[in-house]
Amino acid sequence: MADGQIDLKQLVHLIYENKDMAANLCLDEGCRIHAEDPKPLVKVINYLINFLKELTELPLEISLDLHDDGCTLGLMALNPKNEIPAVSEHLSEALETYQAALETVHEKERYLLFKLKFRF
Numbered sequence: 001m002a003d004g005q006i007d008l009k010q011l012v013h014l015i016y017e018n019k020d021m022a023a024n025l026c027l028d029e030g031c032r033i034h035a036e037d038p039k040p041l042v043k044v045i046n047y048l049i050n051f052l053k054e055l056t057e058l059p060l061e062i063s064l065d066l067h068d069d070g071c072t073l074g075l076m077a078l079n080p081k082n083e084i085p086a087v088s089e090h091l092s093e094a095l096e097t098y099q100a101a102l103e104t105v106h107e108k109e110r111y112l113l114f115k116l117k118f119r120f
Contacts, residue, residue: 005032006041006098008064008073008118015045022059031064031071033098033118040094048075048114051087055080055112073116080112087114 008031016023035041052060056077063074084106091102095116103115 004034004036006035006038007032008071011038011042012045012062012064012073015042015049016062019046019049021049021053023062024059025062027062027064028066028071030066031073031118033071033100033120035098037097041098044091044094044116045073045075047088047091048116052077052080052112052114055084070117070119072118074113075116076111076113078111079109080106082108084112 009027009029012025012027016025049060052075056079058078061074061076061078063072063076065072065074087102087104095102098118100116100118103117105111105113105115
C-alpha cells in the first residue's frame with residue numbers, strides 16, 4: 001500500500017485475517033484506488049462487517065469486483081433479521097476521500113448487501 005495506492009484485495013485480506021469471523025471471499029485482482037491513508041477506509045469496512053455480523057449466524061459473503069471505471073466491494077449477510085437498524089450517516093463523509101459511495105440493498109428474510117463503489 002505504497003505510492004499513494006491502496007490495493008483493496010490486500011486490504012480486505014488483512015482485515016479478514018485480523019477479525020474473528022467466518023466469511024466466503026471472492027476477490028478480483030487489480031482493484032487499486034488512489035489514496036494515501038487506508039485507516040479511515042479500514043474503519044468503514046470494519047464497521048460494516050461488525051454491523052452484518054450482528055444480523056446473521058451464517059458466514060458473510062465478501063466480494064471484490066473489478067470494472068472498467070472502478071471496482072465494487074460487496075459485503076453481504078444472508079438471512080438477516082427483518083428489522084435492520086440504520087447505518088451511520090458519517091460513512092458517506094469518510095468514503096468521499098476514496099471517491100467511493102455506499103449502496104445498501106436489503107431483501108427481507110434473504111440478504112442485506114452493502115456495496116462500496118469506488119471510481120477510478
